[in-house]
Amino acid sequence: MKLSMWMIANRLSSFDLEVHIDDKAPAVLNSARLAYATNCVHVYEEKNYVVCNGEGNIIKLFNMTETQAFEIVQSVFDYFQDWMDQVISAIGKKDYQAVVDLACQVFRNPVVLFDGNNKVLGITRQYGPDALDDEWNYLLRYGHSSLNSVQMMKYHYGNIDFGRHGSQAFKFSDDRRMKYSGISYCMYYNEITCGRINLLAKDRLLNEGDYQLLEQLASLLEPSLGQIYYESVLNNSNVFYNILFGKPYDIRKLEIQLNYQQWNADDIYHLALVKLTGDFDQADLKYSLDSLMQTVRQNASSCITLKKSPYVLILANHTICTDKSLMSLLEGLTANNPIHIGFSLPCRGLKYAAHLYQQAKSAIYYGTLSSKASSFYHFFDYAIDFIIDSPSLQQSIHACLPGIVQLWEMQRSSGDDLLNTLKCYLDHERSASKTSTALHTHRNTVLYRIQKIQDLLELDLDDVYVRDYCRLSIRTLELYEHKKP
Numbered sequence: 001m002k003l004s005m006w007m008i009a010n011r012l013s014s015f016d017l018e019v020h021i022d023d024k025a026p027a028v029l030n031s032a033r034l035a036y037a038t039n040c041v042h043v044y045e046e047k048n049y050v051v052c053n054g055e056g057n058i059i060k061l062f063n064m065t066e067t068q069a070f071e072i073v074q075s076v077f078d079y080f081q082d083w084m085d086q087v088i089s090a091i092g093k094k095d096y097q098a099v100v101d102l103a104c105q106v107f108r109n110p111v112v113l114f115d116g117n118n119k120v121l122g123i124t125r126q127y128g129p130d131a132l133d134d135e136w137n138y139l140l141r142y143g144h145s146s147l148n149s150v151q152m153m154k155y156h157y158g159n160i161d162f163g164r165h166g167s168q169a170f171k172f173s174d175d176r177r178m179k180y181s182g183i184s185y186c187m188y189y190n191e192i193t194c195g196r197i198n199l200l201a202k203d204r205l206l207n208e209g210d211y212q213l214l215e216q217l218a219s220l221l222e223p224s225l226g227q228i229y230y231e232s233v234l235n236n237s238n239v240f241y242n243i244l245f246g247k248p249y250d251i252r253k254l255e256i257q258l259n260y261q262q263w264n265a266d267d268i269y270h271l272a273l274v275k276l277t278g279d280f281d282q283a284d285l286k287y288s289l290d291s292l293m294q295t296v297r298q299n300a301s302s303c304i305t306l307k308k309s310p311y312v313l314i315l316a317n318h319t320i321c322t323d324k325s326l327m328s329l330l331e332g333l334t335a336n337n338p339i340h341i342g343f344s345l346p347c348r349g350l351k352y353a354a355h356l357y358q359q360a361k362s363a364i365y366y367g368t369l370s371s372k373a374s375s376f377y378h379f380f381d382y383a384i385d386f387i388i389d390s391p392s393l394q395q396s397i398h399a400c401l402p403g404i405v406q407l408w409e410m411q412r413s414s415g416d417d418l419l420n421t422l423k424c425y426l427d428h429e430r431s432a433s434k435t436s437t438a439l440h441t442h443r444n445t446v447l448y449r450i451q452k453i454q455d456l457l458e459l460d461l462d463d464v465y466v467r468d469y470c471r472l473s474i475r476t477l478e479l480y481e482h483k484k485p
Contacts, residue, residue, distance in 0.1 A: 001084045001216070003029045003077060005057040006209030008041065010106075011076045012059065013204075018049075020058040027212045029054050032073040034066070043070040080106075087217065091224050096121035103197075103217060107210060109182075110136070110200040115225060116193050118145040119294040132202060134177040138336055142329075144295035147276070147288050147337035149178055162186060163193065167211055183211060185218045189226025197221070240304045240315055244271070246354040254350075261304070267317040269353050271344040272330065273360035274312040278338045285310060292337065299329050313357065319346045321378075334375035340364050342377045345402055355398040362386050384465075384472055397480050400473035403457035408477045418456075421449045423474050426467055 004027040009019050032052075033040045042053040043066060050069035052059040061069045083102060090098035096113055100122030103111045110132060113122040120143045129137040135149045162168055165188040171181035182200040186193060199206065199214060239257050242249035258265060274296070276288055286309070293312045297305040303326070304315040320326055320343060330341055342363035344356035359379040366385045367377030379386070379399075387396045397405075407419040421439065425446070428434035432450070436443040450461070459466045 001077075001080050002027045002039075003080060004209055004212050005029070005041075005052075005054040005059060006207055007080070007213055008052070008054070008073065008076050008209075009059055010207070010209045011079065012061070012072065015064075015072070016062040018060040018062075020060075021208075022057055023208055025054070025057045025208065027216070029077075031077050032070055034070055041073055043073055084216075087220060091220055094224065094228075097125075098122075099217075099221070100124060103199075106213060107199055108204055109202050109206070110180075112139060112198045112200075113221070114145065114196040114198070115228060115294075116195055117290040117294040118150065118196070119291075119298060120144060121195070121225075127202070132200065133179045134336075138332075142295050142332065143298045145291055146177075147292060147339070150288065150291060151278075151338070152177065167214060169206075182206065183214055185214050187218050187222045187225060189222050192226070194228070195221060195225035238304070238306060241306050241308075243350055243353050244306070244313065244315065244357050245308075261302075261317070263317040265351075266349045268319060268346050268348055269350060269356065270316050270318065270320045270346045271353075271356035271360050272314040272316075272320050273342040273344075273357065273364065274314065274330075274333070275340045275342070275364055276310050276338060277340055280310075292333075292339070295333070296329070300326055308357075311361070313360075315353075315356075330376075340368065340375055340377065342367070342379065344379050345383070345399070347398070347402070352398060355395060358395065359386070359399065380469075381465075384469055387472055387476060393476075393480060393483070396476050400476055401457070401459075401469050403459065404470055404473040404477070406456065407453070408474075418449055418453055419474070421446065422453050422470065425450055426461075426471055426474075430461065430467075 005019075005021045005025045007027065008029070009017070009021060028039050029041055030039050031041070032043055034043055036042045039055065042051075044051055044053070045066045048062070050061045050064060050066050052061060052069065052073055061072075064072075083106060087099055087102050090096075090102065100111050100113050101124075104124045104126070110124045110127050111122075112120060112124070115121055120139055123139060127136065129140050135146060138146045138149075162170075162184055163186060165186055167183050167185045169181070169183055172178045180200040180202055182198060183206060185197045185199075187195040187197070197214060197218060199210060239249045239253045241247075243254070254265075274292060276285065276292070280288060289307050289309060289312060293305055293307045296303075296312060296314055300314060302316070306313040306315070314320070314326075316323065316326065333339060334341065342360040344359035344363070347353060347356060363377040363379040363382055366382035367374065370382075383399050383401070386399050390396045390399065404419070407416070407422065410416040411419045421435070424438050425432075425435045428438060432443050432446045436446045439446065454461060457470075461467055461470075
């Protein structure tokens with residue numbers, strides 16, 4: 001491994017020294033010598049110090065002998081060679097956290113290694129969540145860059161081309177989200193961005209030696225990260241994508257995926273749709289969606305995460321809104337990224353999942369149309385708008401209140417009269433007496449049925465919107481029943 005005088009000076013910083021090194025002193029040095037040799041550090045005594053001369057660049061060491069200085073400088077070459085061997089071994093094993101741990105040893109500053117989608121592959125673990133800034137906290141918590149930080153770097157510091165291959169210095173103005181300066185090295189493989197290393201200047205100032213060492217580290221990482229990128233592209237197809245968008249799919253692949261997820265085809269399925277807000281050009285939109293998708297995928301492994309521009313889709317086999325861990329993740333994302341999130345109705349069984357995307361998308365549409373100041377939009381709150389506005393009776397059927405659909409199916413399969421009781425109860429302005437008269441049923445029986453209905457619906461019939469949604473759902477199902485061939 002070839003070193004520069006800056007790299008050597010960084011390793012010797014704990015000694016009593018004085019440096020006279022050109023800003024661009026190259027990494028061409030092979031070893032230390034007591035006699036001059038090309039591309040070697042010539043070590044010799046002069047006055048009351050020892051000179052370490054690397055091709056005209058000088059480090060003066062005080063309070064030691066020539067022999068001591070020679071051994072110390074040569075040990076730096078030996079150290080870096082051992083270090084490089086360990087880095088190569090860790091990269092070969094794809095142990096990127098080990099690579100970052102090794103990098104921190106030489107840089108003595110925080111280091112983060114990302115893949116091409118800004119997913120954290122390794123981060124200096126000795127710095128806790130509160131050790132740096134908000135973005136460091138976010139990286140440790142979610143394992144991915146926040147979109148706010150990405151947009152800040154692109155648009156607030158437009159003079160810095162962070163997408164250019166190689167290293168770029170950056171410095172923020174004591175911003176709370178990102179307040180530390182440093183170096184960001186963008187890695188390429190076959191002309192495609194495959195990763196990034198960020199080195200932050202927290203515990204020591206950075207110099208040319210850090211740039212040079214970062215470049216050598218990046219050159220070793222690029223082929224490995226490039227391979228990961230291409231593998232992820234080749235494995236990008238997903239049977240759940242076809243199901244959600246009504247496309248043909250391989251049943252055998254679905255069985256394999258369900259087994260892998262430990263899901264059943266007749267589970268309750270629920271979809272959250274994450275939409276980027278603001279103006280994005282095509283390149284920024286793709287980049288931001290990839291970043292967001294990887295963040296969700298890493299922190300919600302029990303869900304299926306997909307992408308359909310300009311959305312990220314999160315499919316769960318349970319009601320997302322009752323999942324405290326998943327909702328905490330989504331709340332964290334809305335606080336740190338420019339996004340809106342729409343939720344579909346839950347549905348029983350994958351065979352109905354093709355309607356979830358349209359519902360979640362419509363939740364965002366009708367929610368923002370109503371100028372509601374929120375990051376979360378639930379289709380339940382806009383289902384009436386959707387049914388009225390929908391050109392498709394089939395879509396309207398699946399937009400009906402799930403509990404009403406369940407009552408309707410119970411009535412069709414077993415002749416259960418709960419749905420008729422509810423309809424009559426609503427038609428008579430929730431009067432148990434009038435309902436019992438109309439149904440020729442005892443009032444206590446009506447009250448018992450209504451309580452049973454409310455327990456099944458898990459909704460409060462005192463809510464005007466709930467009652468309107470129930471009525472419209474019943475009318476829609478009746479229309480469907482009448483129009484069936």
